[in-house]
Amino acid sequence: MAVPTTCILTDIEGTTSAIAFVKETLFPFAEAELDAFLDAHEEEPAVAAVMAEVGHIAREQDPRSTLRIWMAEDAKVTPLKTLQGLIWRAGYLDGRLKGHLWPDVAPCLRAWSRAGLRLAVYSSGSVEAQKLLFGHSVAGDLTPLFDGFFDTKVGGKRDQASYAAIAAGLHLPAGEVLFLSDVAEELDAAAAAGMRTCQLVRPADGTQPCGRHPEAADFPGVARLFGLPAAG
Numbered sequence: 001m002a003v004p005t006t007c008i009l010t011d012i013e014g015t016t017s018a019i020a021f022v023k024e025t026l027f028p029f030a031e032a033e034l035d036a037f038l039d040a041h042e043e044e045p046a047v048a049a050v051m052a053e054v055g056h057i058a059r060e061q062d063p064r065s066t067l068r069i070w071m072a073e074d075a076k077v078t079p080l081k082t083l084q085g086l087i088w089r090a091g092y093l094d095g096r097l098k099g100h101l102w103p104d105v106a107p108c109l110r111a112w113s114r115a116g117l118r119l120a121v122y123s124s125g126s127v128e129a130q131k132l133l134f135g136h137s138v139a140g141d142l143t144p145l146f147d148g149f150f151d152t153k154v155g156g157k158r159d160q161a162s163y164a165a166i167a168a169g170l171h172l173p174a175g176e177v178l179f180l181s182d183v184a185e186e187l188d189a190a191a192a193a194g195m196r197t198c199q200l201v202r203p204a205d206g207t208q209p210c211g212r213h214p215e216a217a218d219f220p221g222v223a224r225l226f227g228l229p230a231a232g
Contacts, residue, residue: 005196005226006176007118007147009166011157012133014182014207015200021100029091030084031071037087038064044102047086053079085129099133106139107231108219110135113145114205115229120148122179123167129152157186163193178226184210198222 013019041047051063057079058066067106070080089098098209100231113119121130127149134142148170167174174194181187197213200222209215216222223230 003173003175005178005228006039007120007170007172007178008112008228009120009122009177009179009190009195011179011181011183011186011200012123014024014202014205015180016102016105017133018102019205025097026088027071027074027086029097030087031068031191033087033091033113034067034071034083035064037090042087046084050079050083050086055129071193085126088129089132092132094229095136097136099135099137101137101139102218103232104220106137106142108223108228109142109145111223111229111231117228118147120150120166120170121146121147122150122154122157122162124152124157127153154160157183158189160189160192163190163195167193167195178222180222181199182207184212196226198225 007041010016024045029184038047038051042051054063054066057077062093067080069075088097092099109119121134123130125133129208130149130151131143134146148166150166150169152162154165154169163177163179164174167177177190177191179187180198180200181190181196182200182202184199187199187210191197191213199210199213199215200208200209201207201215201217203217206218214225216225220230222228
């Protein structure tokens with residue numbers, strides 16, 4: 001007898017949301033808001049700590065100039081990433097930013113939740129960033145739909161052990177979890193841990209099918225493939 005799917009675990013970028021959202025919306029927003037945000041918040045402890053770290057790394061260079069250079073280079077520097085997150089948080093909270101979701105996503109998530117399926121997120125973005133995106137999305141606050149949010153603190157997204165840890169964290173057998181992602185290597189790792197998998201191949205994101213996993217162009221396609229409830 002086949003084991004039923006009881007939980008949907010979803011990636012974000014390229015799966016629920018456009019890959020371009022980060023580069024075309026979030027990064028430009030942080031750059032445009034940098035000076036105004038620092039002028040308003042520079043003396044707050046969290047921001048002051050970031051700027052002190054920037055100053056320590058940059059030495060003689062002006063910290064704001066350093067931040068702009070790092071932004072232009074998309075440098076993976078901790079204080080920059082922390083500051084960008086703070087700026088994005090302000091933008092989400094005051095409504096200037098809305099988390100992008102493909103139009104098919106929210107109706108399916110709601111339908112699956114209503115049907116009793118558990119929902120969870122696994123993304124390389126921090127848990128806080130995940131909650132901001134889904135909490136302030138173009139479709140409203142979707143965070144109540146989710147039972148769990150996981151980031152790379154559980155491990156890398158291409159590591160089998162990460163998916164075993166997530167299943168354990170959800171108190172579910174891995175075989176009851178369906179993992180949705182656009183990245184073949186992530187799906188390989190999830191499958192190796194015993195999860196069901198589906199590759200989202202969204203034409204707008206330019207995703208190429210890998211041929212190793214079931215494929216769907218959108219969430220209704222996932223529902224059809226796996227016999228899940230359709231959005232009403």
